[in-house]
Amino acid sequence: MDRLVIQGGHPLRGRIRVSGAKNAALPCLAAALLTADPVVLSNLPAVADIRTMVKVLQSLGTEASLEAHPDGFELTARLACAGSEDPKAPYDLVKTMRASILVLGPLLARFGKATVSLPGGCAIGARPVNLHLEALERMGARIEISHGYIHASVKGRLKAIDHTFEKVSVGATENILTAATLAEGTTILRNAALEPEIGDLAQLLVEMGAQIEGIGTGTLTITGVQRLHGCEHAVIADRIEAGTYLCAVAAACGDVVLDRCEPEHLRSLLDLLERSGCVITEREGQEGRQLRIQREPGQKLRSKDVTTLPFPGFPTDLQAQVMAVMTQACGISVINEGIFENRFQHAMELERLGANLRTDGHTAIVAGPADLTGCTVMATDLRASAALVIAGLVAAGETIVDRIYHLDRGYSGLEKKLQGVGARIERVGGGKV
Numbered sequence: 001m002d003r004l005v006i007q008g009g010h011p012l013r014g015r016i017r018v019s020g021a022k023n024a025a026l027p028c029l030a031a032a033l034l035t036a037d038p039v040v041l042s043n044l045p046a047v048a049d050i051r052t053m054v055k056v057l058q059s060l061g062t063e064a065s066l067e068a069h070p071d072g073f074e075l076t077a078r079l080a081c082a083g084s085e086d087p088k089a090p091y092d093l094v095k096t097m098r099a100s101i102l103v104l105g106p107l108l109a110r111f112g113k114a115t116v117s118l119p120g121g122c123a124i125g126a127r128p129v130n131l132h133l134e135a136l137e138r139m140g141a142r143i144e145i146s147h148g149y150i151h152a153s154v155k156g157r158l159k160a161i162d163h164t165f166e167k168v169s170v171g172a173t174e175n176i177l178t179a180a181t182l183a184e185g186t187t188i189l190r191n192a193a194l195e196p197e198i199g200d201l202a203q204l205l206v207e208m209g210a211q212i213e214g215i216g217t218g219t220l221t222i223t224g225v226q227r228l229h230g231c232e233h234a235v236i237a238d239r240i241e242a243g244t245y246l247c248a249v250a251a252a253c254g255d256v257v258l259d260r261c262e263p264e265h266l267r268s269l270l271d272l273l274e275r276s277g278c279v280i281t282e283r284e285g286q287e288g289r290q291l292r293i294q295r296e297p298g299q300k301l302r303s304k305d306v307t308t309l310p311f312p313g314f315p316t317d318l319q320a321q322v323m324a325v326m327t328q329a330c331g332i333s334v335i336n337e338g339i340f341e342n343r344f345q346h347a348m349e350l351e352r353l354g355a356n357l358r359t360d361g362h363t364a365i366v367a368g369p370a371d372l373t374g375c376t377v378m379a380t381d382l383r384a385s386a387a388l389v390i391a392g393l394v395a396a397g398e399t400i401v402d403r404i405y406h407l408d409r410g411y412s413g414l415e416k417k418l419q420g421v422g423a424r425i426e427r428v429g430g431g432k433v
């Protein structure tokens with residue numbers, strides 16, 4: 001098993017090119033199931049989750065190829081889904097990536113049936129799929145759960161609904177939005193999630209011929225069509241990857257320009273880092289917007305409180321990284337996790353590195369600044385791993401981050417991108433450390 005070995009205490013200076021958004025790419029890949037025509041998706045990050053989703057699509061009768069770009073950080077997928085007699089997303093794939101549930105809506109809408117493994121719990125909380133299933137049942141699907149699988153079918157086409165999600169859910173919004181594109185009639189989805197990745201998915205669906213109004217708002221109106229066609233689409237930049245590098249500079253100091261990002265997708269983090277004392281500049285670059293972050297060594301950070309909420313609130317996917325930042329800020333920071341019930345597993349590992357913090361239920365209290373010192377820490381989930389890398393960049397001496405297969409699920413070339421801005425970080429095979 002690979003590990004990352006980090007020599008901390010070196011400021012980061014230079015440029016990082018932000019990859020495409022994993023969480024936009026996954027629903028876009030699933031949406032390719034809606035048509036037999038070729039769909040070409042570019043700017044996909046070269047991460048394990050993308051390869052897993054492509055395997056899921058292949059198991060569902062899709063011809064798929066993934067082409068890596070010369071920099072190794074980016075992939076283009078060419079997909080054509082003829083379909084299969086009995087579309088089934090197996091447990092072996094779904095258990096490694098919960099987002100596999102996103103194939104349920106497209107499969108039901110196009111083929112009238114689907115079998116998808118129940119994803120089960122995960123390290124950060126229960127993560128049920130009731131909101132997905134309730135809406136599909138209201139659209140006329142018959143849903144049965146047996147032997148760990150969701151068996152769904154519908155006679156004829158799915159029917160349009162006027163539906164208010166009881167809770168804001170990114171995945172449920174995506175699943176029902178895609179399903180509704182081929183349903184009979186006009187579906188209205190209220191209390192839909194506002195995450196930018198949903199806007200990107202909706203944009204792809206429109207390019208495929210879907211009729212969607214209200215993109216970017218909490219009410220999506222989708223008029224179902226008989227069929228969708230192929231298209232070429234480039235996914236948006238990864239706001240969480242960009243946010244992770246911003247947190248790395250805020251914590252470890254330096255001066256870094258992020259190429260190709262969308263500041264509007266990161267407003268809550270940018271506000272927080274600016275209020276904490278970092279200097280942030282936005283400008284137009286050759287390949288889209290750029291963000292520059294500066295915090296010189298010796299420049300103090302101020303602690304700030306954070307509550308994670310659905311977009312445009314502070315993203316739960318940046319909570320762990322910002323906790324690593326707050327270990328370096330002067331004063332007390334109260335961090336409330338408002339989305340998932342068990343998302344503080346990085347806290348104990350940060351403590352092992354010398355952070356001064358306490359957790360109680362959904363709240364973590366961080367007192368800073370703490371002198372972090374390197375040791376071996378264990379990654380527990382994707383974003384927790386990123387927080388440990390950030391802390392390792394700060395800590396004196398050597399930090400070893402173990403179990404980085406979590407990190408490889410969602411960060412394209414993390415150690416190479418960090419090396420490019422002067423970090424002393426190396427990937428080492430499990431047997432060699």
Ligand code: UD1
Pocket residue numbers: 023024026098099125126127128129130131132133167168169170171172193197316317339340341
């Ligand atoms: C997506 C993101 C994930 C991010 C999360 C919240 C992808 C692939 N993953 O996950 O990185 O952390 O949004 O921004 O895009 N819930 C229910 N019933 C359901 C569905 C969700 O109770 O049927 C709850 C969840 O347990 C959670 C909350 O709703 O407490 C939000 O979850 P949701 O937005 O659905 O997250 P995901 O789509 O799984």
